[in-house]
Amino acid sequence: MNVLIYGSGQLAQMMYLSAVPLGIKVFAVNVADHTVVDPISKIKLDMSIEQAIDLADVLSVEFEHVPEDLLEQAQSSGKLYPSMEAILTGADRVREKNVLEKLQIGNSKHQIITHVDQIDEAVAQLGEKLILKASRDGYDGYGQWRLSNKQALPELKQQLAELDLQTVPLIAEQMVPFDRELSLLGVRSLQGDIAFYPLAENLHYQGQLHVSVAPAPAIDSQLTEQAQSAFTKLANEFDYVGVLAVEFFQVGDQLLVNEIAPRVHNSGHWSMQGADTSQFENHMRAITGLPLGNTQANGKCAMINIIGCDDYSTDLLSINNCHLHLYGKSVRAKRKMGHINLTGQTYPELAEVMTTLAKYLPIEHFPKLLDEADKLAQLD
Amino acid sequence: MNVLIYGSGQLAQMMYLSAVPLGIKVFAVNVADHTVVDPISKIKLDMSIEQAIDLADVLSVEFEHVPEDLLEQAQSSGKLYPSMEAILTGADRVREKNVLEKLQIGNSKHQIITHVDQIDEAVAQLGEKLILKASRDGYDGYGQWRLSNKQALPELKQQLAELDLQTVPLIAEQMVPFDRELSLLGVRSLQGDIAFYPLAENLHYQGQLHVSVAPAPAIDSQLTEQAQSAFTKLANEFDYVGVLAVEFFQVGDQLLVNEIAPRVHNSGHWSMQGADTSQFENHMRAITGLPLGNTQANGKCAMINIIGCDDYSTDLLSINNCHLHLYGKSVRAKRKMGHINLTGQTYPELAEVMTTLAKYLPIEHFPKLLDEADKLAQLD
Missing domain, CATH: 3.40.50.20 (Rossmann fold)
Known part of the structure; x- marks a missing residue:
């Protein structure tokens, strides 16, 4: 094959x-x-x-x-596999929002901006705290913009006036005061079977994922059901085959879809040590028509991205249940160089391993590690 | 690197x-x-x-x-790494026996045969039940011979008379009525640290390993100490670096070394799912100077070799905690095509998975599977 x-x-x-x-x-x-x-x-x-x-x-x-x-x-x-339609939906925030609306899946309130003057209407509808995102990535001059108050609106409109919003529209989203970010990875087989990994909690810094913890702490069945229901609607809509990642904002007891990724995903790398079958193996199984593998977590797992540095000590491998996954890249600022998977039976055990790990790392490149360890150490 | x-x-x-x-x-x-x-x-x-x-x-x-x-x-x-001396010792039964004797490590009684008439003396010393093995493999006309009684001696001597026993001697070993075969895999680092996997029980059929179960059932600390002591003596003798496999016969509460393999070993393949760090990763860590990884078993694991067939159903992957490891070879009689790793929390749970697995396999090629499952099902 x-x-x-x-x-x-x-x-x-x-x-x-x-x-x-x-x-x-x-x-x-x-x-x-x-x-x-x-x-x-x-x-x-x-x-x-x-x-x-x-x-x-x-x-x-x-x-x-x-x-x-x-x-x-x-x-x-x-x-x-998955289909072009599913892939393009992951690549285009307008398509993504449209399918979320069609399937009545919770997501942050938004408007599509194809002309700069529509931003006034967006402010009227969604309030003055907005985040504006290009519908597609990789276009010159595009990125993300934040509007914090109406006073900044004229300047923002001036900036955006240069863009060809007909070709690459913007999404204006209501800024959501979310409690945390979660992701659900699952896999759908050629036959339509679905297996879910547990929800992971994701910690970002300057727009990049730094740490995932799986299973995410403090998840009740209601949250899991919301996430799995959103996943199932999306996966069935596309007759999806393979691993699909759905990222959520948690706001109180509600999950809002932030974005979907039609592929294996950084927030699923923990599964290489933390689950019986990794997301990578399950993606390969799914697309080649093999049965799906067990997605349950073995204990608790943390995935730590190595970003923009290579001056850690490989003696970190002396930590029990610590695994290094390097990508074979030369170092560059903000580049994902690899990741480290840690496992423990409990969150406090995992926290201890994370704290030990920090001793081997240039900690300025791992801004989320120790705070998260402190939090996990408090849990049962 | x-x-x-x-x-x-x-x-x-x-x-x-x-x-x-x-x-x-x-x-x-x-x-x-x-x-x-x-x-x-x-x-x-x-x-x-x-x-x-x-x-x-x-x-x-x-x-x-x-x-x-x-x-x-x-x-x-x-x-x-390991050294040429260690590798040659694994390749030559005379060297192997000499080092076992030198280090006073228990092994079956034996004599080295460099002339066919020495077999009479071997019978006199060791008794009439003997197994004769070429000191090195891969020579035409060589193999293994069994002597069951004195009456067969003349015929055997006639067969062996054709061989150049000066160049490739034989080892005449007393046939040991052993209870079972066990192996100990361990890894020694560049710095001399040693980490042991748990003992595995190995089931052979027609001279080939078919099933390993790890940790082996019914192991007490005395057996583990014997095995680890033998391993440590051998590994230190060679200033060994990397994974080393030591195969034992268990006779009552005594372990006799059958042979040593200076490398990763088929009876350690279970560690790919059954331990935090596989024998392969630990070998690579050791020889490149990295710290050794955790060798403890996660629950119970069975490794099932796929030998001489490829007409199993890949639906076996629908079994929870069942992993396939194929070697990319075309099928040939007695050829190791791959292996299957199964895990369970207890031996009876593992036995159940083994029994389920059998339904997907051409069972004539897996003669040890169901008997072993029956035995494991009886254990606590």
């Missing part, structure tokens, strides 16, 4: 590693230069994308921002 | 897979044709063995029967 993955970064690498024992060979498309590569060595393979598609039994993606012409070619092969 | 492994079969493959997350790249020497290959795809890499040795930070082996000229070249690089 051969699988071709669009994208050749760490997610393709980890899919490759989990696929080999299942007898599945993974090749990857470097979408930047349209070459086919080995996902580990990144060595170019002597074949075109067309040849790789022919050779592959199944195609999949490691990220949603695959150029649309490549996705169309993949979709037309009839072998792409 | 680059590691060159001599041997390019499934053990090199599994070392490769466990090394990537540690930032270690593994290449392999195909010892049959002296090429350097990718351990997964087996694609030839564009480099000579000499170039690979230069590129590598560390060299190691996946099996002990590496041609001696290659081993000498590896040893002379100063980068080979």
Whole structure:
């Protein structure tokens, strides 16, 4: 069985590693230069994308921002899982919001902005505290903007006037005073079976995921049901096959979908040690028609991203139940270099391991680690 | 960090897979044709063995029967772990017996046969029930012979008269009425730290390992101490670095060393799911100077070899906590095609999973599975 993955970064690498024992060979498309590569060595393979598609039994993606012409070619092969529609929905906030509304899944109040003057209406409808996001990523001059009060509106409109909002609209979202961020990863098989990992709690810093804890503390069945219901509606809507990640804001006892990622996801990396079957193996199982594996957590797990540094001590491996997952990249600011998985039987045990880990790390690059350990140490 | 492994079969493959997350790249020497290959795809890499040795930070082996000229070249690089001496000891029963005697480690009574007439003396010393083994494997006409009574002696001597016993001696061993076969895998670091996996119970059929159960049932501290003491003596004798496997016969409350394997070992494959750190990861950690990982078992684990068949149903993956590890080989009689790891919290739970697994398998190829499940089902 051969699988071709669009994208050749760490997610393709980890899919490759989990696929080999299942007898599945993974090749990857470097979408930047349209070459086919080995996902580990990144060595170019002597074949075109067309040849790789022919050779592959199944195609999949490691990220949603695959150029649309490549996705169309993949979709037309009839072998792409999840579907192009699901992938494009993850890549486009307007599509995403539309499907959330259609399926009546809770999300933050928003308006779509295709002309700068619509921002006035958004302020009237949603209030003066807004976050504006490009519907699609990767366009020059785009990013995210925050409006904190009406007084700042004229300046913001001036900034946005330069953009071609007809082509790349904005989403104006009501800023939500959320309690925390959670994500639900699940996997849907070719036959439509769904298996859920437990909810993970995610700690971000400057827009990047730094720490995930799974299972998330303080989850009741009502929260789990809300999350699983949203997931199931989305997965069934797309006749989805593979791992799907749904990120939520928790506001009191309500979950609002923040965004969906039609792929294996950083907030599921804990499953490599913390669950019987990792998200990577389950994605490979799903897209190749194999039965899904057990998604239950073994004890408690924390995933710590290594971002923008490589000057940690590998003696961290002397900590019991501490595993390193490096991506083979040279260091660069804000770059995800790898992650560390820690496990414990209880949250306080996990907290202790996290505190020990901190001694081996340049702690300025791990701003969320010790605070989270302190919190977990208080739990039962 | 680059590691060159001599041997390019499934053990090199599994070392490769466990090394990537540690930032270690593994290449392999195909010892049959002296090429350097990718351990997964087996694609030839564009480099000579000499170039690979230069590129590598560390060299190691996946099996002990590496041609001696290659081993000498590896040893002379100063980068080979474990040492050539340890590897050759695993490859030569005379060396092995000599070191066991020197270290006063219990093993079955034996004599070295370099001339066919010495067999008479062996019978006089050891009795008429003997097993004769070539000191080294892979020589034409050699194999194993059993003597059950004196009457068969003349015929046996006639058979053996053709062999050059000066060059490849035989070991005549007293046949031991053992209760069961156990193995101890452990790992010794560059700094001399040792970590032990729990003893595994091994079930053979026609000379091949079929099932391992770890931790082995009915092990008391006295047995564990015997095994760990033998391991420690051997490992320290060779200033050993890496994973070492010691196979034992259990006779009453005594352990006799059957053989030693200076490498990762089939009876340690259970550790891929059954322990926090697999034998493969620990071998890579040891030889590259990283701290050793946790070797404790998580619950109970069974490893089932898939030998000489590929007509099982992959629906076996629908069993909870069932993992497939395929080696990417075409089917051939007696060939190890892969293995299946099963885990459970208790032996009876594990037995139930084994019984369920049997439904997906061509059971004639798995002659030890159901009997062992029946035995485990009776345990606490």
